[in-house]
Amino acid sequence: MAAPTVRSRAPALGRSSYREVMLWVAAQTSGDAQSPRPNVRLGTDDGSRQSGRATSMTDLELDRALQALVTFERVAGRRDARGALVEWHALRLLPQGMVEVGAWPPEDARHLLPTGCALWDGRDAPLLAHVAVRGPCDHVACVPSDDYYGAAQHVFPDVAVSRVEGYWSLMALRDAALIAGTDAAHRGWRSVAATGSGASLAGRMR
DSSP, X not given: OOOOOOOOOOOOTXXXXXXXXXXXXXXXXXXXXXXXXXXXXXXXXXTOOOSOOSSSSXXXXXXXXXXXXXXXXXXXXXXXXXXXXXXXXXXXXXXXXXXXXXXXOOGGGTTSSOOSOXXXXXXXXXXXXXXXXXXXXXXXXXXXXXXXXXXXXXXXXXXEEEHHHHHXXXXXXXXXXXXXXXXXXXXXXXXXXXXXXXXXXXXXXX
16 A cells, blocks of 8 residues: 655644744734834844844844744734845734734633633733724724834823724734734724624623
8 A cells, every 4th residue: 555645734833942932923023011113123134133132043043933923824014025134024923823822812702701712812812802882983092013103102082002002903903904004004903893703702702
């Protein structure tokens, strides 16, 4: 009997190197340990460490890992190559990546509060609930980093989520198709509304 055909497979995302990168991305966009960074600059020369990040990888290794995670639909962002430098813009975890590092509950658990996922319980769920009940919103005054005036203020008076956290929360909710809206960078978000799935989920949350 012939041996079965061996098919090439992408590296397992459970490997420590990929998990390390996803945890690092979560730290950049969670609004906890440090403010979200809209741009991440990496050197393409092997051995360089220009980003100042806390990982065990060189910039070249990190850039390659990020590209792989984009392919695997765990990470999203825009990559711009500028000579010997690479800049990643709006770098963030996609829903499956967030689930795998414990930053978001699985889909069938998102209606349960508390879920044990601080990012969902404390940031995304309250914002989704507000948009579902009070929306649609023509404009949400949020900003991508704490470099902007008023970044620490609440994004809505009755939602204890800062304008920085609100910016990244709306992006995460849109990535998960729970809201629709247009990202206008430091000018906030426009035309924000819950999708049918988002409104249904908000109705089941308690």
